[in-house]
Amino acid sequence: MATKRTNRQLVYMSSAVNAEAIWLTVLPSRGRSNASGRFLAMGQPLTVQDSLQITHRQTNMYLTCDPAEKTATEFGVEYEAFADRSTVPGKLGLIVSEFKGLSTSQTLSKPDAPIFAWHFVASNDRSAAQDRRTLPPPATKDTILREVQDAVKARGVDAFWNLREFFQQVEKRTLSTGKIDREDLKACLLDWGINTSSHYLDTIVDLVDNTRLGLIDVREFLAVLRGPVSANRERLVEDIYHALDRNHERVVDIDEVTRHFHGEGHPLVTIGGLSEKDALAHLLKSFEVKGKAPKKVTYEKFFDYYADLSAAIEDDYYFEDILRSNWIGFFKK
Known part of the structure; x- marks a missing residue:
């Protein structure tokens, strides 16, 4: 105690x-x-x-x-x-x-x-x-996950973006390859501001570290933390990427992204007060690998960016409006 x-x-x-x-x-x-x-x-x-x-x-x-x-x-x-x-x-x-x-x-x-x-x-x-109090039900993995998710979402629409960037900085500093020790992961969450019990953090980490080997895949962990993306939202992201991937190679030139992205409806512009140029820089930075800008963008990187945004936005129509304003003319009829 x-x-x-x-x-x-x-x-x-x-x-x-x-x-x-x-x-x-x-x-x-x-x-x-x-x-x-x-x-x-x-x-x-x-x-x-x-x-x-x-x-x-x-x-x-x-x-x-x-x-x-x-x-x-x-x-x-x-x-x-x-x-x-x-x-x-x-x-x-x-x-x-x-x-x-x-x-x-x-x-x-x-x-x-x-x-x-x-x-x-x-x-x-x-x-x-007898004790007749109406007490909260015992914490389960689902309720603990929901509590931690709510703690992240409370940090704003860019919360999951910021958390991913935080882990990217840790990866760059430690020269890791996308995996992190479970104790270091818990320390990172606390440093970032997830103020919850060590037991709760252990429960969340256990959702990914099923083998108990101690090394956590950061991308997999963030996917668990933000929760699943609905099929409709995932289809919207796929439509954009496939339109950019003109050669059907499952990779997109970074120049294509820069050429077609419009930042006007980006939440960091409409809510955060950034310029459209800053919104583009924010998108491109999310594609970096160990602090270096790639020439090609994989679907996984592109999807993660909008999946992180999706986790912070409840309204499906608002989410679709953001994508349509970012990528004008890129949607299938």
Whole structure:
């Protein structure tokens, strides 16, 4: 368990029956900073609505919560729980970063603060003791993926473009060949601004790293992250590319792209305030390989550019309007 504020892992939970998994209950010392509560013996009755302090057996850390980290629910106000301790080697100190500016006497009394006390509600009626809160359903791979997708989309219409460019910069810097270590990938997502738990990131990475070899194909990962492109949108992109590919070679000269692209309806122009020339430069930059501009553009590169845009746009008509304005006269009837 860790504090949300410092994100420090302080107590590791374990499913095994050992000291890591055992928590002890102790009666609060009622504000006497130098008094120690007594541990409750097994079977000792509790006073209804009484408070207890819960201490981790192995680390001597108190189960506590931060009043600032609270959420209103239909059950009432819920606090995020974390583990804190009253002793560090040689002195009482708690976590210094959490309680800066406190005097020694104030620090000594911290374990007796209300946030360390937990209420256990007892009842003779079994049904009355049941938790009837309406809690969110357990997170699944789909809900986790949707949450991370929403976090990316919240960055704007160019979010997936920017994320791909970020990975291209990493690839150029590390001289990688389109693959990245899973831990480096998670670090990149955090650096880019995807602020979610390590467990959620692991779940997303696992969708691609099925073999557990540890190396992730960046293009495949981004395809999973942005989600599938509808058949109709994919057909629109194919129509443009096939019109550019006059020799049917599945590659297009970069000069053809430059000659026929119109930036007037590009979202970076209409929304982002860029010039049409800048919009073209943005498109051409997405075709680069390790920072170098190619002479030919593959369908995969061309498709990825508009697939990234597609992920950020919900309206099918708006997406089609953008393509039609970018590539005037390139659509089949």
